[in-house]
Amino acid sequence: MDTRKIIPVVAGALMQADGHFMLGSRPAGKPYPGYWEFPGGKVEAGESPYQALVRELQEEMGITVTRATPWLRRVHHYEHASVELLFYRVWAWDGEPQPHEGQSFAWQEPGQLSVQPMLPANAPILRALQLPDVLHISCVHELGRDAVLEALAQRDDEPWVIVREPQLDREQLAALVGEISQIVHARGGKLIVNADPAWLKGWPVDGVQLNGTRLAALQERPAHFTWVGASCHSRAELERAAELELDYALLGHVLATASHPAQAPLGWDGLAALTAPAAPLPVFAIGGLSAANLDEARRCGAHGVAQMRAAWQPEPAST
Template sequence: MPEHKQTIPVVAGALMRPDGQFMLGSRPAGKPYPGYWEFPGGKVEAGETPLAALVREFQEEMGITVTHATPWLRRVHHYEHASVELLFYRIWAWQGEPQPHEGQAFAWQQPGHLSVKPMLPANDPILRSLQLPDVLNLTCIAETGRDALLDKLAQHQDAPWVIVREPQKNREQLAALVGEISEIIHPRGGKLIVNADPAWLKGWPVDGVQLNSQRLAACEARPHFAWVGASCHSRTELDRAAALGLDYALLGHVQATASHPGQAALGWDGLAACLAPAAPLPVFALGGLRTANLDAARQAGAHGVAQMRGAWQ
């Protein structure tokens, strides 16, 4: 890998529609990688904050005024011509209609189903992150009861992502529960992830594994599953999860919870401080939260929220 004397700070933004579609732009002639597709953005100028740079770049590139954007992800990428530190934002609201001011093209895309290529290499992990949901649902059968949990899942009209977290169950009990949940959510396109020893899950109808903090610390390489997440409590653990190439992390607890009596919560300011200037991988805020807290979590730099008791009430 070539060494570069300086890393260039760059901002990039994903315009987000309510249906989950996002916008990509092509790189114009005269720039490195002409014709490649990317998330629009540009360099952060001296004395400029990343958010101010984002607003300026979108005004210059496509003539829109960004009115609501939240920090999302940080990536460092080494190109042949330069190293760049990319701070990605998701843009939820803007004024005006995007117009190509620099001879580029724009295209709305559906997560997981791109219709344009080639993509700028630095953006591959970002595209995968957009396939993640806004909300993850963690099971807690000791409190909800098995029947109530399965009934609630059956009532879902969407395709939920469920993390089975039942440390009190042995392998056989866990396998039976996973099978029951799979029969409900997989026909609707939902995803099923299990917090357990990865070796247990061979042959189970799962989409991924969730590593607790002990397994994360002991992990030397990413487990071979389509989706791999980790439960984290600090920026150090988040950075380790990112270094292993994991897809997301849970971070908490943000608010006081019944399962953590007497333990100090991060709070929203603590969450934002832990994720600043942007998270190294998509983070779901956890701890006393539910879907109603989604915007606050995004403002703090999280991808979304993970809810436990709130998911089954």
């Protein structure tokens, strides 16, 4: 066991509207010179993590952060130090980044890095940036197969869809997944299925979604899936998903929903409490939410939102 003191560190991912993010190179004279990382630094005595973020980015690149949200928490053990990294996504700032410490900066596209080498602690953070803002959960059991397929066919983005239809047997689910995959993959999206991982061998899927029972029973991350997520309702379940090195978690329910009328919702404060000071893996807030709740979810520490009924409603007509 590593018994070294853990040093609190903050880091900021400057975000552009199209999803591009900024990396900076480590200057000479520091450990890992020339490696690329998210700008930031140590939290000083008496500072909150947010205050440290504002100060570090002002000192390091001459910008003033005006809007940032907590995102991810990672502990990493380097040869020279053990650090707890609190990552923020920075959405707005005043000024243009300038290399105040002799470093270089580069805007990057998720999944398409053009700079190397990368600081070791950042691998899961870079992967998290490939996740979408919104996950769409199927609702065939309520709306019917035709309505869901039609709504999906009308989309012009690259949707990430989770098929969750517990009323279907394996054969019925396979047929539905085949139909949805043709639409999703033709648009460059991703398809994840909430089912027994053993069912999905040979299916046209990109990942598996684990319910609470399957998450609790696992000893290791399911093999052969590019993306693995879990449905969580507590801090313990979040930490378990992180221990298994899963890619994300659905966390809720945040607001009252028709499917859970007897269960008290977390509310926004409850969501923030479960993720504070930052989540151990990317969290999608779920439960009575839609894409319109994205900003609020981010303020409470979520990566994004997962929507079910709202995903398949027709867009309101413009006036």
